[in-house]
C-alpha cells in the first residue's frame with residue numbers, strides 16, 4: 001500500500017506533480033493567449049463501454065484542474081473505431097460525468113466534442129502529410145507489415161512501398177477514401193523511422209480502410225483515422241494545453257509531438273504553443289475490476305445484475321450502490337496523482353464514503369434480522385411516543401418520533417439464551433436499555449418444536465424512559481435498537497459486500513471469476529422505523545449500528561422502499 005492513504009483530505013491541493021507543472025506554466029505564461037483560458041484540459045473516453053472508478057479519477061483530475069485554475073475542460077469522445085462504439089455508451093458516459101458534478105460548459109459554451117467531427121480535417125491533414133513526404137500508402141499484407149516491424153531487440157525493415165512517389169500515395173489514398181479497396185488492402189503510414197527503438201515511431205499507421213457504419217457519421221467514410229493520429233490533432237484543434245493521460249501512453253508521446261510538429265510546419269495550427277501530453281498512474285483499486293472487457297464478461301455471463309449492479313466499480317454501479325459524487329471526489333483528492341503504478345486500497349474509497357455520509361445522513365432504526373420481543377407488562381393496544389435526534393451531532397435538524405408498543409422487533413444477535421462471556425445484551429435475567437425507550441428485563445423465551453427461540457419475553461420499567469428523570473436510576477451495560485412490530489415498515493434490503501475475496505482478483509493472469517465472493521449480495525426483509533415508507537429514491541440514511549443505506553433508485557416505489565446497503569459503519573475487512 002502506498003502512503004497516499006494517510007494523506008488528509010485537506011492536504012494542500014498543489015501537492016501533485018500535475019499541479020506543479022500547471023503552476024509553472026502559468027508563471028511562465030506558456031499558454032497565455034488573448035481571450036483564452038491558460039488551462040484547457042479534456043476527458044477523452046472511447047464510447048465503447050461504461051465508465052468505472054478509474055475513469056472517475058481521470059474525470060476528477062481533468063475537470064478538477066480546469067476548475068481550480070480558472071480554465072475549462074472539454075468532454076470529447078474518441079470515437080475513431082466504428083465497429084465498437086455506440087450511442088448508448090455516449091449517453092451513459094455524459095450522464096456519469098454530470099453525476100460526478102462536472103460540466104463541459106464554460107462561459108455559456110458547451111465544449112462537447114467528438115473526434116468524428118474532425119474526420120474531414122484529419123483526412124485533409126493526411127493528404128498534406130503525403131504531399132510533404134511525411135506519409136505514404138503501404139500496400140504490404142498485414143503479415144508482412146507485422147513481420148517487418150521488427151521487435152524490441154530488432155529494428156524494423158522498410159516497406160518496399162515506403163519510397164513510392166507522393167503523387168502515387170495521394171492517388172491511392174483518394175481511392176481508399178472512394179471505396180475502391182477492401183479492408184486491409186492498403187494503409188496510410190507516417191514516414192518516420194523503422195529503426196527507432198520506440199516501436200510507436202516505426203512508421204505507425206494513421207489511416208486505415210474500414211467498411212463499417214459509424215454511430216455518428218453513418219456510411220460517409222470507409223477510411224478511419226487511427227487513435228494515435230487523431231488524439232494529438234483533436235487536442236491541438238481544441239487548443240488543449242495540458243493533455244493528461246495514463247502511463248501506458250508515455251511511449252506514444254514522441255509520436256504525439258512528431259505529428260503536431262509536422263502539421264504545425266504545414267500551418268495547420270495557429271497557437272504558438274502546442275498541447276503537451278503528461279502521464280499519470282492509472283488507478284488500480286483492490287477488490288475491484290476496472291477492465292472494460294472483464295466488466296462486460298461479468299455482465300454478459302450474468303455474474304452480476306447488469307452494468308449498474310451495486311457491486312461493480314462502474315460509475316452507474318457505485319451510484320446505484322449509494323455513493324455520493326462528493327465521496328468520489330473526496331476519494332480522488334485523497335489518493336492524489338502518482339507517476340508510478342500502484343494499488344489503492346478499497347478501504348480508502350469506503351472511508352471517503354463514510355466521511356462524506358456521516359454528517360449528511362439522517363439516522364433511522366432498522367432491524368435486519370428480526371426476533372420478536374414481547375413486553376408482557378406493557379398494556380395491550382397502547383403506544384407511547386419515543387423520540388430520537390435526526391442527527392446526533394446536529395440538534396438543529398430536530399427529532400424524529402416513533403411509537404413503542406407491546407410487541408417489538410429486535411435483532412437476533414442482540415439476544416443470547418446462554419450468553420458467552422462479556423455479552424452485555426439481552427439474555428434471560430439481564431437488563432438492557434431499548435434505545436430511546438425503556439429499560440427492560442428479560443424473563444423467558446418461546447421455542448418452536450426444534451428448540452429454536454421464536455420470541456423473547458421481558459418486562460419494562462415504566463419509570464425508565466430515556467429523556468425522563470427516572471432513567472438515571474437504571475444502570476445497564478447493553479443498549480439495543482428495536483422497532484414496534486405493528487408500526488414498522490417492512491422493506492426489502494439488499495446487503496452488498498465486496499464482489500471479490502481476493503484484493504487483486506485479476507492481477508498476474510489470475511482467473512478473477514474464481515475469486516467471486518459468494519456472499520456479496522444477500523436480500524432480506526427488514527423492519528424499519530415508522531415513517532421510512534416516505535423515503536424517496538436515492539435518499540440515504542444511517543441505519544443505527546448497521547451502516548449507510550440508500551433507497552434504490554430503480555426499485556423503490558412510493559410507500560414501498562427498497563434499500564441497498566452502501567457501506568457498513570466500520571471496516572470489518574482488515575480484521
Ligand code: ATP
Pocket residue numbers: 043044045046047048053054055057058244245246281282283284290292
Ligand atoms: P480501453 O481499454 O477500452 O482503451 P480505457 O479504460 O483506456 O479503456 P478510455 O475510454 O480510453 O478507456 O479512457 C478514457 C480516459 O480515462 C483515458 O484518458 C484514460 O487514460 C483514462 N483512464 C482509463 N482507465 C483509467 C484508470 N484506471 N485510472 C485512471 N484513468 C483511467
Ligand code: MG
Pocket residue numbers: 046
Ligand atoms: Mg483507452
